[in-house]
Amino acid sequence: MTAAPATPLRPRRxxxxxxxxxxxxxxxxxxxxDIAKVMSVWQFFILRTALAAPLIVAIAWVWGARLRPERWSAVALRSMLIxxxxxxxxxxxxxxxxxxxLAGLFTAPIFVLLISAFVQGRAIGPVRIVAVAIGFAGVLLVLQPGDEGLHPAALVPMLGGLLYASGSVITRTxxxxxxxxxxxLGMFLAQALFGVVGLALTGGGDDFITRGWTWDIHSVGHWIVVQAVFSLVxxxxxxxxxxxxxxSxxxxxxxxxxxxxxxxxxxxxxQALGPLGLLGIACIICAGTLIALRSRA
Incomplete structure (x- = not known):
């Protein structure tokens, strides 16, 4: 197979x-x-893809862009991870x-660094070790665990951060x-696949994860359209x-x-953040910036 040409770097753009x-x-x-009050995340994925996928195909047709991947396996892997x-x-x-x-999802740079150290065996240095500690402290400040510890749902986005980090690295490599x-298009189709499997495995509940398919979506239909169009952009x-x-x-x-x-x-x-939450976000931004700049160096 002929390797795809390298994409030119345009840092400012x-x-x-x-x-x-x-x-x-x-x-x-x-x-x-608002969407979570009406339907499941699985139905949300399916409906959003049903609107976004035809738009992608139409844009590709107008621009003359190619939708077929050069490396099917790489694009499929990236799509499933994201x-x-x-x-x-x-x-x-x-x-x-x-x-x-958001704070949980943006643990992604921390996971990238940990993967580099423990999976790829790369040296990360004291500055980035300190950055990981700052980032972890920031996440705790935003999540603010009480006497009973962290709510399990608060940890779920951190799993998303791990997967998102992997997908971001694969995008450039x-x-x-x-x-x-x-x-x-691959990402949206993968989300629709997750939606179909999620609906098949859940249903019968009354929350964003366990709801079955519902047709009573008039109150949030406009938000689905907004999601489809603007998430595509x-x-x-x-x-x-x-x-x-x-x-980096x-x-x-x-x-x-x-x-x-x-x-x-x-x-x-x-949904206002208190002083500790704002400090936590500042810590996460600081940690991510330190990691990015040191990695760049």
Missing amino acids: AALAMLSAMAIVGLIDTTVV AAAMAFYFGALGFVPFAQA LCDGEGTLSML GVGLIIWAYQHGEA HVTVFEYTVLVFGPLVAWVAYG
Whole structure:
């Protein structure tokens, strides 16, 4: 098989793409708070893909872009990892405040560093070890475990962070040269697959995880459309940014969602963070930035 051509690096455009993506994600992901009251995360995945996939195909047709991957196995692996990460992240939004779910998801750089040290055997140095400690402390400040410890649902987004980290690394390595629309379509189709399997394995409950299929979605139908259209734009920008920028550089700008997201959640739903929560987010941003800059060095 002929190797796909390397994607040229465009650091400034990649940074702008990531900033734009995080503003979009921080705005639309808060709508899941309302969606979670009506349907399951599995139905949400299926409906969103049903709307987004035809849009991707239409865009590819207009632009003359190729949807067929160069490396099927690499794109499939990336798609499944990111879809699984989103299942953990979105599923948690039905049970924990938005800022807590985001904090858990953004343990991803910490996991990347730990994988580098313990799986790949790379030296990480004292600065990044301190950064891991700061990041972990920040997560605890946001989650604020009580006398009974952490609620299990608060730990779920951290599993998403592990999977998201793996998918982000694969985007720049195994999927270098793949089309943005190709990987975008793969991710949405993988989420739909998760949705079908999730509905088959659950159902009969009355929460975001265990609900069966419902047709009474008129109250949140407009949010599904918003999710389909703007998540397509946002995730597309994320993929483009990781393809055209060094992961260590792009990741720094990805942390702006920890500002956009909680701000929107506070304005729209009154989910205000206390001083400790704000300090925790600052710690997570600091840790991620330190890790990214030291990795870049």
